[in-house]
Amino acid sequence: MNEVIVATKNAGKAKEFVQMFEPHGIVVKTLIDYPELPDVEETGETFAENALLKAESAARLTGRPAIADDSGLVIDALGGRPGVYSARYAGLDKDDKANNRKVLDEMTGLPDEKRSARFTCVLAVAFPDRQEPVIVEGSCEGRIAHEEQGTNGFGYDPLFIPDGFEVTMAQLNAGEKNAISHRAAALQKLRAVLPELAGEPK
Ligand SMILES: O=P(O)(O)OP(=O)(O)OP(=O)(O)OC[C@H]1O[C@@H](n2cnc3c(O)ncnc32)[C@H](O)[C@@H]1O
Numbered sequence: 001m002n003e004v005i006v007a008t009k010n011a012g013k014a015k016e017f018v019q020m021f022e023p024h025g026i027v028v029k030t031l032i033d034y035p036e037l038p039d040v041e042e043t044g045e046t047f048a049e050n051a052l053l054k055a056e057s058a059a060r061l062t063g064r065p066a067i068a069d070d071s072g073l074v075i076d077a078l079g080g081r082p083g084v085y086s087a088r089y090a091g092l093d094k095d096d097k098a099n100n101r102k103v104l105d106e107m108t109g110l111p112d113e114k115r116s117a118r119f120t121c122v123l124a125v126a127f128p129d130r131q132e133p134v135i136v137e138g139s140c141e142g143r144i145a146h147e148e149q150g151t152n153g154f155g156y157d158p159l160f161i162p163d164g165f166e167v168t169m170a171q172l173n174a175g176e177k178n179a180i181s182h183r184a185a186a187l188q189k190l191r192a193v194l195p196e197l198a199g200e201p202k
């Protein structure tokens with residue numbers, strides 16, 4: 001069985017990795033399957049630093065290659081915020097509702113042309129031996145809606161209108177999101193190392 005470890009505890013991300021790997025016959029294990037592994041403090045100042053911290057910790061503790069995802073929403077009018085702090089923007093870690101409300105409050109009154117934003121995803125692959133880690137990045141351009149719309153996806157999806165669409169990411173179905181998302185774009189760049197990653201579990 002081909003299997004990869006994705007070092008995330010975010011159920012929304014986990015679901016998308018399963019959807020993207022499944023057609024290739026690759027089974028995804030996440031940290032939700034390894035509840036005994038300790039939390040990694042995301043002390044980095046960039047997506048890449050945090051992705052690497054998470055991937056290296058998982059590879060070390062499982063003894064297997066691991067992928068980690070550090071991602072977020074970068075809003076031009078807010079000087080790039082919430083950025084690396086996307087998960088904890090409103091203070092309480094992982095409160096999607098509060099995060100979305102804070103973004104909308106901060107952007108009150110801004111017209112569409114001043115609401116440009118992008119989702120960014122950095123994927124890091126770390127290996128348990130001395131092999132150098134691999135880091136790739138994908139992004140998805142769009143703009144911030146004036147109110148939350150849609151219930152699919154997770155996080156900031158109800159606020160994000162991808163370029164070329166008039167609906168939010170949360171109004172797209174899984175297949176539509178995975179065709180254009182920052183996560184899919186980054187994963188596409190990892191194709192070269194996938195055979196190494198999805199080896200037989202030892
Ligand atoms: O660190 P892990 O365990 O992977 O889970 P996390 O939720 O803490 O993940 P991050 O540290 O990478 O924080 C990213 C945040 O950015 C947001 N985000 C990332 N990708 C997103 C997407 O596809 N759609 C909507 N919001 C997204 C969402 O709020 C996430 O909590």
Ligand SMILES: [Mg+2]
Pocket residue numbers: 042087
């Ligand atoms: Mg996190």
